[in-house]
Amino acid sequence: MAFCRYARTRGLSIGVTETLGATEAVRAVPDRTLETFQFCLRTVLCSSKEQWDLFDDVFADFLRGVERQKPIGDEKKRDHRGPPTGARIQTQTGFWIAPGAKTSTADGDNETNAVSGASTEERLSTMDFSQVPPRDQAALEKLARRMLKRTSIRLARRFRISGRSGRLDVRRTIRRSIGRGGDPFDLSYRQQKRQQAKLVVLLDVSGSMNLYSLFLLQFMHALAKHFKKTDAFIFSTSLVDISRELRSNALPGAFEILSRRPAGWAAGTRIGESLRDFNRRYGRKSLSRDTFVIILSDGWDTGDPVALATELHAIKRRVKKLVWLNPLLGLHGYQPLTRGMAAALPYVDTFAPAHSLESLLALERHLR
Amino acid sequence: MALRPEEVSNIEDVIRGFEACGYVLDRSLATAVFLLVKLGKPLLIEGHAGVGKTEVAKTLAAYMSTDLIRLQCYEGLDSSSALYEWNYQKQLLAIKLQERADQTVEEKVRHIFGPEFLLERPLLRSIRADKAPVLLIDEVDRSDEAFEAFLLELLSDFQISIPELGTIRARRRPYVVLTSNGTRDLSDALRRRCLFHWIDYPDPEKEMKIVATRAPGAAPGLGTQVVEFVQAVRRMNLAKPPGVAETLDCVQALASLGKDRLDADTAVETLGCLAKSAEDSDKIRAEGIERILARQG
Numbered sequence: 001m002a003f004c005r006y007a008r009t010r011g012l013s014i015g016v017t018e019t020l021g022a023t024e025a026v027r028a029v030p031d032r033t034l035e036t037f038q039f040c041l042r043t044v045l046c047s048s049k050e051q052w053d054l055f056d057d058v059f060a061d062f063l064r065g066v067e068r069q070k071p072i073g074d075e076k077k078r079d080h081r082g083p084p085t086g087a088r089i090q091t092q093t094g095f096w097i098a099p100g101a102k103t104s105t106a107d108g109d110n111e112t113n114a115v116s117g118a119s120t121e122e123r124l125s126t127m128d129f130s131q132v133p134p135r136d137q138a139a140l141e142k143l144a145r146r147m148l149k150r151t152s153i154r155l156a157r158r159f160r161i162s163g164r165s166g167r168l169d170v171r172r173t174i175r176r177s178i179g180r181g182g183d184p185f186d187l188s189y190r191q192q193k194r195q196q197a198k199l200v201v202l203l204d205v206s207g208s209m210n211l212y213s214l215f216l217l218q219f220m221h222a223l224a225k226h227f228k229k230t231d232a233f234i235f236s237t238s239l240v241d242i243s244r245e246l247r248s249n250a251l252p253g254a255f256e257i258l259s260r261r262p263a264g265w266a267a268g269t270r271i272g273e274s275l276r277d278f279n280r281r282y283g284r285k286s287l288s289r290d291t292f293v294i295i296l297s298d299g300w301d302t303g304d305p306v307a308l309a310t311e312l313h314a315i316k317r318r319v320k321k322l323v324w325l326n327p328l329l330g331l332h333g334y335q336p337l338t339r340g341m342a343a344a345l346p347y348v349d350t351f352a353p354a355h356s357l358e359s360l361l362a363l364e365r366h367l368r
Numbered sequence: 369m370a371l372r373p374e375e376v377s378n379i380e381d382v383i384r385g386f387e388a389c390g391y392v393l394d395r396s397l398a399t400a401v402f403l404l405v406k407l408g409k410p411l412l413i414e415g416h417a418g419v420g421k422t423e424v425a426k427t428l429a430a431y432m433s434t435d436l437i438r439l440q441c442y443e444g445l446d447s448s449s450a451l452y453e454w455n456y457q458k459q460l461l462a463i464k465l466q467e468r469a470d471q472t473v474e475e476k477v478r479h480i481f482g483p484e485f486l487l488e489r490p491l492l493r494s495i496r497a498d499k500a501p502v503l504l505i506d507e508v509d510r511s512d513e514a515f516e517a518f519l520l521e522l523l524s525d526f527q528i529s530i531p532e533l534g535t536i537r538a539r540r541r542p543y544v545v546l547t548s549n550g551t552r553d554l555s556d557a558l559r560r561r562c563l564f565h566w567i568d569y570p571d572p573e574k575e576m577k578i579v580a581t582r583a584p585g586a587a588p589g590l591g592t593q594v595v596e597f598v599q600a601v602r603r604m605n606l607a608k609p610p611g612v613a614e615t616l617d618c619v620q621a622l623a624s625l626g627k628d629r630l631d632a633d634t635a636v637e638t639l640g641c642l643a644k645s646a647e648d649s650d651k652i653r654a655e656g657i658e659r660i661l662a663r664q665g
Contacts, residue, residue: 017560021409028406029399030378039399047559049414052566 272307301340330355418611
């Protein structure tokens with residue numbers, strides 16, 4: 001009805017079914033106060049918190065529109081120019097349903113808004129983090145949270161489905177068949193108990209990574225939720241264990257702690273030394289054959305490349321997969337020629353970009 | 369005697385009925401419940417933890433004087449634990465007993481797949497019940513997407529197909545209440561089939577009323593104080609802001625300690641009722657409990 005048509009232009013997703021439902025609902029309610037009418041429509045038409053919050057505004061605007069446009073709507077009816085549904089409808093119960101005769105220009109404006117909203121998301125998801133203008137930062141963060149949530153679910157599902165294979169456990173089957181006179185009636189299966197993988201993430205927070213670190217940190221936080229155990233470290237000139245901070249639910253709080261940490265947020269990089277430190281202090285505890293290691297760094301190394309190679313080799317020997325994500329790889333024409341990067345490559349299983357949301361989401365492919 | 373949908377004639381009835389059962393609900397939620405009863409559509413309730421989502425279903429069951437059938441969702445929940453399962457042990461025994469019986473194979477099959485070998489799980493039970501029960505599907509966001517898709521079928525037709533028995537239709541449509549905490553996005557298809565209601569934290573007056581209803585033993589001033597304290601704490605941007613359940617816990621804790629007013633010492637002692645993680649309780653302490661209390665005057 002009129003309100004539905006209006007609400008649709010304001011971004012609530014309302015189809016014919018919803019409109020019918022709303023009519024039905026309004027009929028079912030005996031009392032005819034405006035408030036009840038509003039609650040009624042809200043319950044039927046909204047289906048998420050966002051819409052819920054939007055609804056009251058839309059409703060208020062609608063009412064204002066009704067008051068302002070009442071005479072116009074009546075006129076239109078007389079002239080038979082307005083569409084029949086847009087005209088004023090009186091239900092048999094004497095309940096008012098107001099004209100939704102909104103000017104077409106207003107509708108047009110709203111539509112363009114909605115369209116550009118969608119394309120903003122698309123644009124942001126492929127954009128290099130360093131290129132994101134400050135005014136889009138908040139939007140990107142929101143989008144990131146949503147998309148990351150989705151990926152991780154897919155990740156979890158995939159792990160489970162691939163675990164669905166079993167081998168016949170003959171021994172138990174026969175043991176159990178004794179009860180039925182030796183007929184192997186019910187078969188026992190032996191299933192491989194699937195260990196959920198562990199994750200170690202090392203994030204480079206040196207000056208050159210400055211533009212990316214915060215986003216990548218958020219990414220780490222989202223990722224951490226979906227592994228049995230996640231150890232997280234940040235490094236620039238030295239290594240800091242942030243596993244505990246990452247586990248806490250309050251991410252904004254975690255940021256504060258991070259920036260206060262003595263690792264030298266945004267200083268020079270000594271990847272090799274940091275990794276050696278990691279191997280010595282945490283290697284034994286963190287690394288095992290069911291561990292994925294992700295290094296997030298641009299490979300600009302002021303330390304010794306030989307040390308880097310040695311340490312990477314040591315890590316590689318002990319883990320399931322070593323993934324190096326490099327934000328610079330997203331730049332056009334970038335070649336991994338920095339000394340550090342060149343030394344590291346032979347030991348890395350997967351070398352992938354990490355400059356935009358899309359590239360981060362692609363990571364799930366590698367974590368199998 | 370169970371209340372029939374026809375007997376619920378207006379929204380005031382719902383509000384009064386719920387209050388008689390000890391649940392304070394505002395007009396907006398009452399409208400939603402009223403529509404749930406009248407239209408027979410499922411109601412999806414979202415909101416923060418501890419604002420009384422599950423309680424709506426429980427109270428509805430009490431109000432309609434019917435059964436509450438609860439299905440707690442979790443990841444990996446499948447149809448055999450939500451819907452039905454065959455009682456395999458009993459079937460095997462039956463086969464063994466029938467071994468020497470003079471029956472054709474068809475008869476035997478019909479026997480062992482008869483209703484007495486069927487284990488009813490919540491969803492099937494809600495459909496086969498004689499009087500319409502309240503079916504609470506709790507924390508539906510915890511189940512996986514496959515199960516959600518399966519729910520869709522049930523919620524639109526209220527019928528279940530069991531290959532060996534045929535299709536079972538609901539005798540009476542259950543009143544379905546779904547709750548979600550938003551740990552993941554629910555599919556649009558599910559949302560579209562449901563009425564929706566968002567429960568926010570209550571305003572002070574409503575919360576006071578809830579405390580008075582649910583914790584009648586507490587001193588009157590105490591309830592007011594705790595509510596004001598909790599409302600202040602809620603504004604503090606904690607990881608887990610306290611819900612109404614926490615307020616009630618806190619009031620009850622204080623009442624059972626024999627206190628009739630909230631001061632800094634008792635607030636610290638009962639902080640565990642409100643802050644559910646070390647970080648949060650540190651945060652509240654850092655803010656200064658005295659200061660929060662003093663601000664209320």
